[in-house]
Amino acid sequence: SPKNDFTVQSMWKVYLPSLLAGAGFVFWAHTRTDELPVTLGFALIAGAILTALFPEHWAATLLVVGAAIPTAETLVHFHVTRAPYAPGSGLPWAALFAYVPTFLGVGIGAGLRRIVSQ
Numbered sequence: 001s002p003k004n005d006f007t008v009q010s011m012w013k014v015y016l017p018s019l020l021a022g023a024g025f026v027f028w029a030h031t032r033t034d035e036l037p038v039t040l041g042f043a044l045i046a047g048a049i050l051t052a053l054f055p056e057h058w059a060a061t062l063l064v065v066g067a068a069i070p071t072a073e074t075l076v077h078f079h080v081t082r083a084p085y086a087p088g089s090g091l092p093w094a095a096l097f098a099y100v101p102t103f104l105g106v107g108i109g110a111g112l113r114r115i116v117s118q
Contacts, residue, residue: 015054019064022046026068031076034085039069040101047105052112062099062106069098 026046030039043065050061073092076083 015050015057018053019050019057019061022050022061023064023068026065027072030069030072031081031083034083040098043069043098044101044105044108047102048109048112051106051109052116053109055110055113058106058110061109062102065105066099066102070095 023046026039026042029042033039046065047061050065051058054061070092072081072083073087073095075081076085077087077092079087
């Protein structure tokens with residue numbers, strides 16, 4: 001159907017680059033500062049904006065943006081990338097906490113979309 005074609009086209013042309021840019025920015029910010037609340041705030045904001053703009057892809061937004069911080073922490077742990085802090089001794093399981101503010105952001109974005117569309 002025409003609606004499905006538009007959804008697929010918008011996903012490939014607009015959503016995926018936006019998603020990668022949002023997650024990439026969160027990853028970049030996390031490896032450039034040791035202020036965790038700042039990067040968690042960026043994850044919340046990115047989740048909210050992407051979900052408000054593309055509500056049908058909320059699950060992908062949650063998974064990809066939420067994974068940016070744990071991925072960065074894991075790469076720092078294995079010395080693949082650098083960060084302004086020393087890596088921990090074990091795998092950074094606590095970094096999975098980044099899914100919480102991302103989940104909140106996705107919820108905020110969905111709520112904003114619902115308010116605006118009414």
